[in-house]
Amino acid sequence: MFSANTRILIVDDMASLRDLLKAYLRRLGFKHITEAVDGRDAYQTLIASKAAGNSFELIISDWNMPNMTGLELLKLVRSVPEWKNLPFLILTTENEKEKVMEAVVAGASNYIVKPVEEKVLQDKLLRTWLKISQSS
Ligand SMILES: [Mg+2]
Numbered sequence: 046m047f048s049a050n051t052r053i054l055i056v057d058d059m060a061s062l063r064d065l066l067k068a069y070l071r072r073l074g075f076k077h078i079t080e081a082v083d084g085r086d087a088y089q090t091l092i093a094s095k096a097a098g099n100s101f102e103l104i105i106s107d108w109n110m111p112n113m114t115g116l117e118l119l120k121l122v123r124s125v126p127e128w129k130n131l132p133f134l135i136l137t138t139e140n141e142k143e144k145v146m147e148a149v150v151a152g153a154s155n156y157i158v159k160p161v162e163e164k165v166l167q168d169k170l171l172r173t174w175l176k177i178s179q180s181s
């Protein structure tokens with residue numbers, strides 16, 4: 046599983062969902078959680094942290110957001126060579142399930158259907174971590 050020191054960026058335009066994700070992640074033992082309010086904010090945060098030498102190691106992003114969607118963020122992230130394999134989980138709603146394939150093609154590590162449940166989040170994190178540790 047991802048270590049407790051994994052630097053995590055959570056991206057959602059709804060403060061309540063960011064709070065929920067943060068609470069789940071903290072309960073799972075994670076200590077370094079940063080928030081962004083949309084894709085654009087997230088990308089700027091990613092660039093700034095990379096410049097500072099402490100890049101994020103996991104992104105959990107909503108799909109539907111103003112300014113830049115989660116899919117646009119994902120494509121932008123994957124266009125940066127050193128972020129090709131950066132774990133990226135995308136959140137969708139039940140009626141967007143058909144879009145999941147599009148996100149997988151764009152390089153999403155996994156997806157979570159809202160409403161997010163703590164056990165599902167934990168399971169998707171574990172699957173993502175296993176996938177990465179098998180490929181490296
Ligand atoms: Mg949203």
